Amino acid sequence: MPRILAPLLSGATYVRWLHLMIGLVFAGAVLTVYPGTDGWRLTEALARAVPLDAGLLVVAALVPAMRRAEGVQARLLLMPAREQDIAAEPARTWADRRRTATWLIGRVALGAAVGCLSVLVPAAAFDLLLDPAPEVFGLRLPEHRGIRWYPLAAPPLLFALGWLIVWAGRLQLAMAVRLLGPSPAERLAAAELRAERLLERNRLARELHDSIGHALTVTVIQAGAARVVDDPEFVARALEVIEETGRQAMEDLERTLVLLRETRDGAGADGAPGSADAVATERPGIDQVPALLDTARSAGSPVEAWIDVPAAHLPGVLSREGYRIVQEGVTNALKYAPGEPITVRIALHDGQLELRCANALVPAAARATPRRGGKGLRGIRERAALLGGEASAGAESGQWVLAVRMPLRLGA
Structure with a gap:
């Protein structure tokens, strides 16, 4: 029982339902300006407005920023497991624009359907509870003269609506991941970038290990020998070696930090793209x-x-x-x-x-x-x-x- 009720009590379900309702709002806004809709039934009005909706959405998908806006909204309201699954970048290719157009049309169609049911089902449940001859989805039921069983159908109807909203929200999320997520080329580029960063971190780790490790080894050996040997001249020479080794280690550390800053910021310490080559040239x-x-x-x-x-x-x-x-x-x-x-x-x-x-x-x-x-x-x-x-x-x-x-x- 908890597994059945938990999705119905989850906040994510109703945040996603809010995202679905935006599709109904868009379809309704189009109907308000569509000429000659007076006297139409809801199904007829939606059927007439679909071509206009689709045309407007395709035109909107041609704007690169639309993909970014939809990605940001989907991240906030659809609550994906990982934000990276839904991109928040503008459209860069015609393939991105096609996927954005498909997303917009699918989103509005699904949202309009769920939104209409979100209005009609509670109204039907209300009629089942109070009206001895209720009208459900435009169909007038006969008046029951014996035991009134119509009210017993209201809770299952509302329960079914709740699970419809749960599955519609999950379907909307899956559509967003598929259509607004990174393309295969973008995923490959991201994987290559992660590999390059990993190689760069390994290279920096080797640099630190080799330069600092060598400096510390020499410093420890010289300091230990100077403590044992009772010779002022040897002690002075040991201190000179420690000083020189430490200075060299500081230079190596500074070069490594420059490379680290460049890896983090995508540019050299001075902002020049070629600064990494300059730093590498300074290495011994x-x-x-x-x-x-x-x-x-x-x-x-x-x-x-x-x-x-x-x-x-x-x-x-x-x-x-x-x-x-x-x-x-x-x-x-x-x-x-x-x-x-x-x-x-x-x-x-x-x-x-x-x-x-x-x-x-x-x-x-x-x-x-x-x-x-x-x-x-x-x-x-x-x-x-x-x-x-x-x-x-x-x-x-x-x-x-x-x-x-x-x-x-x-x-x-």
Whole structure:
């Protein structure tokens, strides 16, 4: 019983009924100005007014703003489960205008029918209750001379009207979702936009992880060593490295925040569409790897490096991503094997950029920091895959080796 009565007591039902009644108001307004309607019956008047109604609605649908107005009204009165199911955008294509015209005609036709029944059914129920020979929908019933059973038919009639309003409201909502909702092309565009934003957020997360993670690792190692070593000169050098690393991290953070603002607002920090490219150009590349390795040496880890790559011969994106990969490899070495030798090799071979970072494999019991998470290595694999390359990491001959290969020609 509650399931039967709940829709009849729901506020959404009567808000949708109000939306349906607007269709009757429009049809009635047309009838008031339609010539020669005096003396017509209701059904005849509606039949004569339908062509005029349809013509007016088709003309109205040609106005782009009409689709937006109908979408906003449907969102407010039809109460969809998700607002996104009903668009609130102006018509941009002729297909949008056709769907809007179909919606307007269907809305007015359904609203006029439900509206007429909303007037006629209560009137018929009133007659059944009070008139011994009631007239129901224009049909005069014979007077019942025995037990009056006509009043017993009034409640079921009103109950049926209530459920008619419930189902008409649901049908109106389904029509709105189908005809006012985003088109397949718009849904595809929205899905592509969500995918692009997700990729952008992942890229920003990698940037923060690599730059800030490296800076914090170097800072912790230098601060710990300065606290233990009783050498003023070493302490001064450690503080200098901490200062420089922190400054570099602040610059990286500012670049990332610029990209974040651009992702949120759809434009760069200065409003220029090309500001993202400018920010990306400022990110460090392969030519700054020696400074990165100097930071690792100052943290107490011997570093041997072979860099046989003219930075000018690398595409900008390959140079920047290569730097981040080496940075993550060095950071992991400093974190999980502090003080152990690090070997870095960057070279071009067979049309590919090869990156290799190796450090001594320290037993788990002797590590200063236990291995967990693996987000950095996952980020490296994602960077390499996006550029058409591959990455591997693992134990090899007593060393932990990170190896990455990426083609020089992007998309090859």
